[in-house]
Amino acid sequence: MIKKTKPLIIFLLSLLLTIVGITVQPQPTMSETENMTATQEIVKANNSFGFDVFSLLWKYNQQENIFISPSSMSFALSMLYNGATGETAREMREVLHTRDLDLETINSQNQTIREILTNIDPQVQLAIANSLWLKEGFSFQAEFLNNNQTFYNAEISELDFSSQEAVVTINNWVNENTAGKISEIIDSIDPQEILFLINAVYFKGDWTYQFNPENTSQREFYLTDAQEVSVEMMSQMSDFAYLQNEYFQAISLPYGETENLNMYIFLPVEGSNLDEFISLLNLENWQQWLAQMRPIEISISLPKFKREYEQEMGDILRELGMQRAFSAEQADFDAMTTQPVHVSNVKHKTFIEVNEEGTEAAAVTSIGVRATSVGPIMEVNRPFFYAIGERQTGTILFMGTMLNPTVE
Known part of the structure; x- marks a missing residue:
């Protein structure tokens, strides 16, 4: 029955x-x-x-x-x-x-x-x-x-x-x-x-190192189908934890006063794609990648998205x-x-929602992109993976893929 x-x-x-x-x-x-x-x-x-x-x-x-x-x-x-x-x-x-x-x-x-x-x-x-x-x-x-x-x-x-x-x-x-x-x-x-x-x-x-709205400009973002869209691209140069290998560039953008919370951006190398990156995504690799990140002065450009x-x-x-x-x-x-x-x-x-705006944005001094940079450049202008994690416990709060920043 x-x-x-x-x-x-x-x-x-x-x-x-x-x-x-x-x-x-x-x-x-x-x-x-x-x-x-x-x-x-x-x-x-x-x-x-x-x-x-x-x-x-x-x-x-x-x-x-x-x-x-x-x-x-x-x-x-x-x-x-x-x-x-x-x-x-x-x-x-x-x-x-x-x-x-x-x-x-x-x-x-x-x-x-x-x-x-x-x-x-x-x-x-x-x-x-x-x-x-x-x-x-x-x-x-x-x-x-x-x-x-x-x-x-x-x-x-x-x-x-x-x-x-x-x-x-x-x-x-x-x-x-x-x-x-x-x-x-x-x-x-x-x-x-x-x-x-x-x-x-x-x-x-709030970002620990905020993006200056004056450095935001319209740039191209390249989609998976060989099409392009115009996006608002935020830019700055500062010292961030960074990793580059044969698969991707990765950067850690901290939040707040303690920098315990971070957004991790993983950008597959040109010629690769998100499918290949996600096939590598597991706990062991994740822990190794974060452990391998080292602080370096870097120029980072990241699209605003919602x-x-x-x-x-x-x-x-x-x-x-x-x-x-x-x-x-x-x-x-x-x-x-x-x-x-x-x-x-x-x-x-x-x-x-990721952007550079807020009630204190206009009053906060931010280091802009300098043309004389000799450090690495990371321009997030194609599909990428991102996650928000808490550093002390290792908790991953959020994770996502961004294929097209103009799609809400």
Whole structure:
């Protein structure tokens, strides 16, 4: 006899704005060594999972500007994992690369990461918000709710899902926790839905070494189909961590006062392409590339760009091996509720804006490009890969490909 199960909905919202003029009060932090030790297992797992997801997205979307947040997905799925049991839990551990970690370690290390990241720099705003929206009258296991509240600081609310007010309430939370960049995530609620699990990651920071708007000019960006588009290209010269090899040029552009957060740009060498680069993208190579970067005076030109990205992640997660969670017949979430439930969809929605503008841009002195430069030149004028990472823990917050900066 086939059992009827109720669907669960997971939303992942990630916002990234790179501009200037953000100030928050600094908070006490652990030493870099303590940060890395306390989180290294889950960071490796989360980053490996992120590379797996990204590689599959690229496999099916090579003509699109991709932008995802591995951290957002890992947080949300870790919250969901607190409710999984049996083979459903085993599949999730395999996909999330946490097969050797117990639930307590996963939860406690994710908690430490969240606390570190949200207090990382006085000039960077980084917020991680989680919420569980429960159908009124539906029974959930106390430990599932307590774990998510304790370790993920999740807001937990019970709503009348038959009322349009529930839609408004959830969308208002999304709007508030993404600074208005994503105002709506649902337009209605199916009668069978019993839980919305939402993670939002919001980032807004200023460059440590800002681009002078006077150095921004219209230049050509060369697309994969031999076409060209005109883009606003920011330029400056300064000392940045840099790596060049037979595959790519790479540079690290720091944010804020502490330089713990960085945008990493990887530009495949001419004659190569992003497909070849992404085939090399894995945890071991990533760690080696970052370790090999060395500071050098360099002329960097980077296009301004803005991107909104939305992707249903169910098929990707199934292909990676997380199949039972989506099956009405096989899903096992007995640690969440005594009633049969399954995941109906996992929606990932992101936004990024990279530019040189902001409330303090005109008043900040920036070193411009000098014609007498004898150092390397990195002109990002063709498709590239980029990521936002936190240096102390090694966490990758965001990663993406930019094929055409004029497409939002």
